[in-house]
Amino acid sequence: MKELLVISGKGGTGKTSITLSFAALAEKAIFADCDVDAADMALILKPQEQQREDFYSGSLAAIDPSLCMGCGKCYRLCRFDAIRAEEGEFSVDPLACEGCGVCYDNCPVKAITFEPRLCGDLYVSSTSRGTLVHARLGAGGENSGKLVSEVKQRTKALGEEQGCSLMITDGPPGIGCSVIASLTGADAVLIVTEPTVSGIHDMERVYELCKHFRIPAYVCVNKADLNVENAKKIRAFGEEKGVQWLGEIPYDPSVTKAMIQTMPVVSLEGSPAGEAILTIWEMLKNERTLFQ
Amino acid sequence: MKIAICVTENKGLDSPVDSRFGRTSGFLLCDTENEECVYLSNDQNLNAAQGAGIQAAQNVVHAGVQGVATGFCGPKAFQVLSAAGVQIFQDCKGSVREVLQSIREGKYTSSNVPNKTQGHW
Amino acid sequence: MKIAIASGKGGTGKTTVAANLALALERKGSVVLADCDVEEPNCNLFLQMEYSREEPGVLPSFSCDVSRCDGCGACARACRFNAIASLPDRPLFFLEMCHACGGCVLACPHQAIIESSRHNGVIRHASRGNLTFLSGLLDVGEAMATPLIRQMKKSIPPADMVLLDAPPGAACAMIEAVRDVDYVVLVSEPTPFGLHDLIIAMDAVEELKLPFGVVINWYGSGDDALEEYCLSRGVPIIAKIPYSRKIAEAYSRGELFYTLFPDLAEIVDHLGAYLRQGGWKA
Numbered sequence: 226m227k228e229l230l231v232i233s234g235k236g237g238t239g240k241t242s243i244t245l246s247f248a249a250l251a252e253k254a255i256f257a258d259c260d261v262d263a264a265d266m267a268l269i270l271k272p273q274e275q276q277r278e279d280f281y282s283g284s285l286a287a288i289d290p291s292l293c294m295g296c297g298k299c300y301r302l303c304r305f306d307a308i309r310a311e312e313g314e315f316s317v318d319p320l321a322c323e324g325c326g327v328c329y330d331n332c333p334v335k336a337i338t339f340e341p342r343l344c345g346d347l348y349v350s351s352t353s354r355g356t357l358v359h360a361r362l363g364a365g366g367e368n369s370g371k372l373v374s375e376v377k378q379r380t381k382a383l384g385e386e387q388g389c390s391l392m393i394t395d396g397p398p399g400i401g402c403s404v405i406a407s408l409t410g411a412d413a414v415l416i417v418t419e420p421t422v423s424g425i426h427d428m429e430r431v432y433e434l435c436k437h438f439r440i441p442a443y444v445c446v447n448k449a450d451l452n453v454e455n456a457k458k459i460r461a462f463g464e465e466k467g468v469q470w471l472g473e474i475p476y477d478p479s480v481t482k483a484m485i486q487t488m489p490v491v492s493l494e495g496s497p498a499g500e501a502i503l504t505i506w507e508m509l510k511n512e513r514t515l516f517q
Numbered sequence: 518m519k520i521a522i523c524v525t526e527n528k529g530l531d532s533p534v535d536s537r538f539g540r541t542s543g544f545l546l547c548d549t550e551n552e553e554c555v556y557l558s559n560d561q562n563l564n565a566a567q568g569a570g571i572q573a574a575q576n577v578v579h580a581g582v583q584g585v586a587t588g589f590c591g592p593k594a595f596q597v598l599s600a601a602g603v604q605i606f607q608d609c610k611g612s613v614r615e616v617l618q619s620i621r622e623g624k625y626t627s628s629n630v631p632n633k634t635q636g637h638w
Numbered sequence: 639m640k641i642a643i644a645s646g647k648g649g650t651g652k653t654t655v656a657a658n659l660a661l662a663l664e665r666k667g668s669v670v671l672a673d674c675d676v677e678e679p680n681c682n683l684f685l686q687m688e689y690s691r692e693e694p695g696v697l698p699s700f701s702c703d704v705s706r707c708d709g710c711g712a713c714a715r716a717c718r719f720n721a722i723a724s725l726p727d728r729p730l731f732f733l734e735m736c737h738a739c740g741g742c743v744l745a746c747p748h749q750a751i752i753e754s755s756r757h758n759g760v761i762r763h764a765s766r767g768n769l770t771f772l773s774g775l776l777d778v779g780e781a782m783a784t785p786l787i788r789q790m791k792k793s794i795p796p797a798d799m800v801l802l803d804a805p806p807g808a809a810c811a812m813i814e815a816v817r818d819v820d821y822v823v824l825v826s827e828p829t830p831f832g833l834h835d836l837i838i839a840m841d842a843v844e845e846l847k848l849p850f851g852v853v854i855n856w857y858g859s860g861d862d863a864l865e866e867y868c869l870s871r872g873v874p875i876i877a878k879i880p881y882s883r884k885i886a887e888a889y890s891r892g893e894l895f896y897t898l899f900p901d902l903a904e905i906v907d908h909l910g911a912y913l914r915q916g917g918w919k920a
Binding site: 233234235236237238241261262263265268283284302304305320321323324325326327330331362364365366367369370397398399400401402403404405419420421422423424426427430431433434437448451452455476478481484485487 | 646647648649650653677678680683684698716718719737738739740741744745776778779780781782783805806807808809810811812813817827829830831834835838841842845846859860861883886887889890891892
């Protein structure tokens with residue numbers, strides 16, 4: 226089974242819409258939604274939840290006020306401003322607590338508890354196109370990289386079990402821990418960008434990350450007719466860096482229409498964007514990085 | 518030689534080899550000559566926020582082994598094991614019994630480079 | 639007044655709103671705009687200010703003075719991030735895993751752990767008239783944005799209005815940017831993805847107990863569900879920026895609509911006045 230990861234650098238370029246269309250076109254595929262603090266694939270794929278699991282990662286400190294003697298050592302040692310001191314009462318701010326354990330280890334009267342931290346949920350769902358593994362990151366947003374890793378590992382395991390030939394992963398925006406986690410183990414990356422100065426700037430940075438991880442990269446430009454010059458610049462960038470050019474998708478209001486109708490764009494009749502995405506998919510099907 | 522073999526469950530010499538290192542279920546610590554085995558659980562790593570490979574490598578080093586056998590070993594775990602002078606046998610499959618036999622016969626050789634892509638978690 | 643501009647979904651217009659707002663507010667008083675989207679900062683693509691100085695992004699870094707080490711492993715046991723592997727004669731540090739908590743220094747019975755610093759990015763400074771601008775840029779390959787955002791916030795000088803352009807989403811980097819502001823502006827688009835992700839961001843901001851309002855960008859391009867949701871949840875809609883191709887094209891060229899289209903400038907001026915006066919306190 227091979228894995229295609231779809232990322233963008235910049236948010237809002239249309240990566241999820243395109244991933245959903247790929248899901249509608251792929252045969253024997255399994256899907257991972259790794260945009261864990263904004264997981265949108267489920268809005269269109271209409272999943273039936275089969276399993277839900279608590280996602281625990283790291284720990285959270287808490288001060289027992291009945292044992293605390295107010296010495297303030299935890300306050301002085303905490304490097305994350307996670308200890309609140311209000312009128313001599315000390316407490317841990319759970320949204321700031323990094324789970325490092327320094328307060329717990331160094332409290333002279335052992336007044337601090339350090340318990341496994343519930344960070345969110347992981348879901349395995351069935352859809353008409355195949356299994357979708359997705360997640361919800363809880364408040365505080367901790368350990369998103371680890372949650373992305375769990376989603377991917379679960380998808381890989383299920384995909385192998387089901388005899389899928391392709392895993393399609395919807396990645397998060399940016400270049401930080403969630404994106405790094407989504408890149409690990411991918412066989413090919415499609416960078417979906419837009420012909421704007423922001424789109425180009427962010428694509429260049431996310432490309433550097435792909436290079437760092439030595440994963441073959443492809444690029445396509447969405448809403449390409451918004452700025453023809455910039456679309457050309459992106460193509461030239463791809464040629465210079467060895468990122469394979471897959472083509473352009475025109476700006477098309479039916480992308481939003483399809484979303485509102487909870488359909489993938491390729492399923493909408495007479496959509497120029499849908500036709501362009503289909504062409505890109507046909508090109509990907511010839512790629513040895515993903516298909517034998 | 519004393520070696521730690523990653524296993525999916527403890528069934529003595531019939532234990533199936535686990536393809537993972539950092540998040541393996543446990544290790545069978547075996548003597549390649551007399552085949553005596555002791556099981557070391559890797560449970561403590563299950564909740565680790567990150568760096569399971571590093572932690573597992575450290576635990577195995579402290580168990581005093583001279584070698585490790587697994588399917589895939591990531592670069593960080595590899596670094597720890599190498600720094601401690603532990604030999605790493607990768608791409609191992611089958612049962613513990615089979616792996617021990619293969620190592621004795623020289624069918625598996627220790628690696629110089631990790632065969633798993635870099636992960637952080 | 640400290641204002642964060644955030645969103646759930648990426649690409650809804652945070653940077654557009656932040657940069658245009660900065661232009662509106664600099665006419666009324668001193669403004670600081672801090673681009674806290676350190677993974678992909680875009681504000682200066684539009685403001686095009688010249689940086690006057692660069693501040694290195696630094697993180698604490700740890701190593702061992704082996705002459706004092708007896709291989710006891712206390713440092714590795716203290717590290718919850720598995721950034722230290724204890725070998726029989728010394729520890730091995732994996733700094734890319736390190737969260738810089740200092741626990742290893744405290745745990746070592748021989749004071750063998752030395753703290754120094756390492757580079758994780760850069761913070762650039764610029765100013766022109768009433769507007770001071772900071773932009774953080776995380777080194778490619780660094781996993782954590784949060785420490786750089788924390789450092790940036792400490793570098794923000796006082797001003798009448800401080801604007802923080804937050805990263806997208808609702809994970810720890812966004813939380814760090816937004817945590818201690820007076821008000822959060824949530825920018826969204828009137829589409830199903832926009833609404834879904836906005837709700838996640840709203841829940842996060844509510845958890846932080848901060849007042850917030852919504853700016854609907856690309857108003858008219860989707861459906862009414864977002865607006866209806868805000869009304870039903872009692873969340874004020876503090877501005878509506880209409881969708882238009884001319885704005886999208888200007889944006890693609892790196893131009894700010896505040897200077898190009900007077901009808902849009904008026905919308906931003908109203909938003910600026912609401913924020914300056916603390917309109918939500920009424």
